[in-house]
Amino acid sequence: xxxxxxxxxxxxxxxxxxxxxxxxxxxxxxxxxxxxxxxxxxxxxxxxxxxxxxxxxxxxxxxxxxxxxxxxxxxxxxxxxxxxxxxxxxxxxxxxxxxxxxxxxxxxxxxxxxxxxxxxxxxxxxxxxxxxxxxxxxxxxxxxxxxxxxxxxxxxxxxxxxxxxxxxxxxxxxxxxxxxxxxxxxxxxxxxxxxxxxxxxxxxxxxxxxxxxxxxxxxxxxxxxxxxxxxxxxxxxxxxxxxxxxxxxxxxxxxxxxxxxxxxxxxxxxxxxxxxxxxxxxxxxxxxxxxxxxxxxxxxxxxxxxxxxxxxxxxxxxxxxxxxxxxxxxxxxxxxxxxxxxxxxxxxxxxxxxxxxxxxxxxxxxxxxxxxxxxxxxxxxxxxxxxxxxxxxxxxxxxxxxxxxxxxxxxxxxxxxxxxxxxxxxxxxxxxxxxxxxxxxxxxxxxxxx
Amino acid sequence: xxxxxxxxxxxxxxxxxxxxxxxxxxxxxxxxxxxxxxxxxxxxxxxxxxxxxxxxxxxxxxxxxxxxxxxxxxxxxxxxxxxxxxxxxxxxxxxxxxxxxxxxxxxxxxxxxxxxxxxxxxxxxxxxxxxxxxxxxxxxxxxxxxxxxxxxxxxxxxxxxxxxxxxxxxxxxxx
Numbered sequence: 350x351x352x353x354x355x356x357x358x359x360x361x362x363x364x365x366x367x368x369x370x371x372x373x374x375x376x377x378x379x380x381x382x383x384x385x386x387x388x389x390x391x392x393x394x395x396x397x398x399x400x401x402x403x404x405x406x407x408x409x410x411x412x413x414x415x416x417x418x419x420x421x422x423x424x425x426x427x428x429x430x431x432x433x434x435x436x437x438x439x440x441x442x443x444x445x446x447x448x449x450x451x452x453x454x455x456x457x458x459x460x461x462x463x464x465x466x467x468x469x470x471x472x473x474x475x476x477x478x479x480x481x482x483x484x485x486x487x488x489x490x491x492x493x494x495x496x497x498x499x500x501x502x503x504x505x506x507x508x509x510x511x512x513x514x515x516x517x518x519x520x521x522x523x524x525x526x527x528x529x530x531x532x533x534x535x536x537x538x539x540x541x542x543x544x545x546x547x548x549x550x551x552x553x554x555x556x557x558x559x560x561x562x563x564x565x566x567x568x569x570x571x572x573x574x575x576x577x578x579x580x581x582x583x584x585x586x587x588x589x590x591x592x593x594x595x596x597x598x599x600x601x602x603x604x605x606x607x608x609x610x611x612x613x614x615x616x617x618x619x620x621x622x623x624x625x626x627x628x629x630x631x632x633x634x635x636x637x638x639x640x641x642x643x644x645x646x647x648x649x650x651x652x653x654x655x656x657x658x659x660x661x662x663x664x665x666x667x668x669x670x671x672x673x674x675x676x677x678x679x680x681x682x683x684x685x686x687x688x689x690x691x692x693x694x695x696x697x698x699x700x701x702x703x704x705x706x707x708x709x710x711x712x713x714x715x716x717x718x719x720x721x722x723x724x725x726x727x728x729x730x731x732x733x734x735x736x737x738x739x740x741x742x743x744x745x746x747x748x749x750x751x752x753x754x755x756x757x758x759x760x761x762x763x764x765x766x767x768x769x770x771x772x773x774x775x776x777x778x779x780x781x782x783x784x785x786x787x788x789x790x791x792x793x794x795x796x797x798x799x
Numbered sequence: 800x801x802x803x804x805x806x807x808x809x810x811x812x813x814x815x816x817x818x819x820x821x822x823x824x825x826x827x828x829x830x831x832x833x834x835x836x837x838x839x840x841x842x843x844x845x846x847x848x849x850x851x852x853x854x855x856x857x858x859x860x861x862x863x864x865x866x867x868x869x870x871x872x873x874x875x876x877x878x879x880x881x882x883x884x885x886x887x888x889x890x891x892x893x894x895x896x897x898x899x900x901x902x903x904x905x906x907x908x909x910x911x912x913x914x915x916x917x918x919x920x921x922x923x924x925x926x927x928x929x930x931x932x933x934x935x936x937x938x939x940x941x942x943x944x945x946x947x948x949x950x951x952x953x954x955x956x957x958x959x960x961x962x963x964x965x966x967x968x969x970x971x972x973x974x
Binding site for chain 2: 377
């Protein structure tokens with residue numbers, strides 16, 4: 350009897366051997382592949398032109414999906430999704446017995462004028478190279494006011510166990526987001542003491558893996574009530590709970606089971622929980638302290654950034670983009686062919702270096718202001734400042750001056766999240782600038798948090 | 800496009816083989832195959848590609864692993880999978896072929912649970928037989944890091960495949 354696998358003595362070799370001996374059927378022909386690629390390219394270019402035409406006349410806005418993971422999670426999973434999402438879930442239910450209670454809740458949800466809730470999530474996983482678990486907790490409050498204003502503040506805390514009995518606790522993020530209905534939003538990073546203006550939040554901007562999208566999927570997949578959870582006391586009331594099963598969750602981060610606890614007096618949820626399947630493991634997602642149709646302080650929806658916080662809203666005008674390119678070009682000219690080789694972009698320090706490179710050393714002298722090069726350097730301060738300001742944003746920005754020079758025509762020197770069309774604003778080594786699509790940016794490794 | 804057509808002509812076989820081996824399902828493999836060429840075309844518009852085969856294999860591998868992770872996202876794969884307790888028969892027999900298919904599917908399942916870099920590095924190193932330096936260059940890592948990733952992936956696979964996979968000399972097993 351022969352062996353199924355090679356006899357190399359190593360199970361991995363056997364495994365490799367098994368794959369190599371696997372029968373692979375013929376794939377598409379070369380002509381079929383060429384035809385497909387050409388057709389897809391034509392379609393894409395056609396769509397791109399259509400998109401450009403459609404957006405040319407619109408002001409450029411920061412797309413919600415371009416935010417960092419933290420930012421997207423913050424709003425994407427809870428901001429708009431709560432009322433609408435639950436409504437979608439409940440409309441999709443098939444089970445007969447609980448439907449009457451559910452239908453009443455759907456109706457009540459459609460009528461709410463305001464609400465607040467407390468969010469808490471927990472994601473525990475073992476980091477690569479570690480043996481002990483890491484836990485990431487997110488907590489915060491969200492407020493919603495008809496017709497669609499959202500305000501929230503959240504913290505993300507990481508807890509590691511370097512050794513038995515030891516705990517290392519680190520606050521990864523602390524931020525606020527305020528989106529008055531129909532107006533631009535603001536993201537405030539309380540750790541970095543920065544803020545950025547964001548576009549008006551719209552339902553179409555909800556990210557693909559957000560709760561609202563998952564719940565749309567629920568509707569399509571026909572989730573069903575699988576268990577009556579009985580009753581329990583919440584906020585001094587006897588709430589009734591239902592567990593729903595969501596079939597074939599996709600994408601993988603989607604929820605597959607949702608528990609809802611309903612107030613029998615108001616037919617509105619008091620609490621709901623679910624589990625998201627993250628790449629790192631399940632993330633337990635719990636919404637508690639739900640309060641409906643309450644009076645909310647208007648100050649919750651004011652957008653004044655705290656005093657001293659720095660504006661990191663990315664440059665968007667052609668003039669600003671030109672100022673950035675001119676500043677970098679001038680530096681490269683003075684330095685003999687490279688950009689600031691720094692990991693931390695300090696505009697003032699770079700301006701001082703440019704002055705030295707141009708021969709302006711020693712105490713400042715009045716006659717320098719008559720020198721054309723000196724004035725160019727002073728003007729470059731604006732572009733340098735725009736770069737430094739943008740790079741202060743912790744999320745989805747990057748500068749590669751250590752590795753990319755003026756001759757690297759195809760390498761990305763500087764990038765950040767773009768507004769509209771969505772994607773990434775990039776400056777290449779030769780200072781050409783364009784917007785890459787999200788897919789193109791992802792292929793280049795853009796989009797990673799610093 | 801004509802240059803890229805030449806790339807397709809030269810490397811379509813290897814891309815298809817990578818996609819199909821990893822995914823084991825025709826429809827999934829076809830999607831992965833097409834996505835790979837479209838992604839490669841986009842990249843080639845902004846970068847000079849020095850090593851097309853390696854770049855295509857890397858894209859196909861990464862996208863296939865993403866698909867595996869989606870496919871098995873709802874399947875728990877903790878503990879010993881005990882895959883091949885009787886997997887020592889001829890590949891010519893239907894039973895043996897079924898066992899082989901089962902093994903391949905279970906290995907895909909394990910790969911889907913590994914950290915992405917581990918799974919990718921393991922596949923590129925062992926199945927695509929790229930050198931550690933080639934894998935490192937493709938993944939933007941140091942060769943030493945790649946070796947660690949491959950080692951960890953192999954250790955995880957050994958653990959998941961369990962003692963029943965522990966090979967003994969065939970002479971001891973065969974009648």
